[in-house]
Amino acid sequence: MGTAAQMLDQARKSIGMTGRPNTITREYAGRHGDDFLRASWCDMAVTYWARHSGNAAAVLLGGDRAYTVWHASDFQRAGRWRVGTVAEVNAAKPGDIVFFDWGASDSIGAIDHVGVIERVLGGGRVQTIEGNTSDACRRRVRDASVIAGYGRPAYSGGPTASTWMEDLMKDLPLVRKGSTGEHVETVQGLLLARSHLEVRITGTYDAKTEAAVRAVQKWGGTTADGQVGPKTWPILLRVN
Template sequence: MGTAAAMLAQARKSIGMSGRPNTITREYAGRHGDEFLRASWCDMAVTYWARHSGNAGAVLLAGDRAYTVWHAEDFQKAGRWHSGTTAEVNRAKPGDIVFFDWGTSDSLGAIDHVGVVEKALGGGRVQTIEGNTSDKCLRRVRGAGTIAGYGRPAYSDEEDDMPLSSDDLKKIRDIVWNTDTAPAPAGAAKDNPTWRHVNLMRDTYSAVREVQAAVAKLAQQSPDVDAAEVARLVLAGLTPESIAAAIPDEHAEHVATALGKRLTSGG
């Protein structure tokens, strides 16, 4: 799979393209017939960007698309569809494929247009790159009122959404909090408080990385729960302030210096 960054880089190359036939419609027509040379090309553009950025597998779940309704249904069937509510639009990510219903019904069958999210702006708005908007490829700013929803491609760099069972949550909490069964930090000497605190902080850092890995693995399950928010809640008490407060003032400077050396050296 490719990346969201590659998808957007390819889309930006098309900005300013206008009229039809054009590079995008000619390529699509070359595979699917001359009737596409002068057809509406917004989804052909998404197809073109996906194929030219190494993202065909992530974006084109059922192959090339020129019909937006079918493309949206592909994401829905794959469990990668997000509705067009203000809250969901605020959670859109760069590279998401966003679908529009000018009639504001938010029905998949009424979808009229498609583009790719360049960034979320807040307030239920996103900045997009769209083909076939006024018969050109342009940046637009769109609001939740006309957004029927968006599909989230399985880019290789995605941080996906997921559901977590109670067992999943316990597993993540235990990684951070279960000090009773966790192995003692390497090299923790009772007569060396600096290294004892350094090891504590190093292992805390490692635990956070393990949480991130666990969340990423569990993220493959479903798109219904926000993984980043779950991780934030799990780690809510693990703030820099709380970690710093656990280290006596007389050792703080030595600990900070030694921890930096250990993290940079991998020791």
């Protein structure tokens, strides 16, 4: 059986995948039929990552899953389900399988979407990797309001903080005023987790985001240039 770190490493390899059919849906359809080639593929992605990281037994308790409700029910039956309250979301771990209800309930029967938790940000927020989000695999920042709950796989070992951080740092770009996109959302989520409530998760690196980054840089003892690069990402991600 694999580890949470291996599950996350496999998920990161899919970031940027777009459209369907794709590698994930083709592999799933090869086992379960061509109807899955163009189907919603968020849970097929979780299945793919689990199989390719040696975590099928830990993550796929009922076997391959393309239907999120059944997958969440597998975790519930195994006693490995946590409801999506703020307190429970704050207690999540990297590698947990997180399920969403866009109707903002904690009902398993209402689940719409699934991903894997990459980072717990605090304040009921998590950073995730998700397949089939805007028909692509992307990082997202989500909060407890749309999290129905999460499953806790029985991985053989947890990722160490240092290994996880080293792997994550390799994929993080320079983000600064004028930048847009998912990495900006991540910065803004991390700033909110550090009580910079003036910041909003918009995906646009605006003046408020820049000012909050400068404040965090001063606190962390690095140059307060307002840009998030290799010296600032670790400060934002520091757990203290």
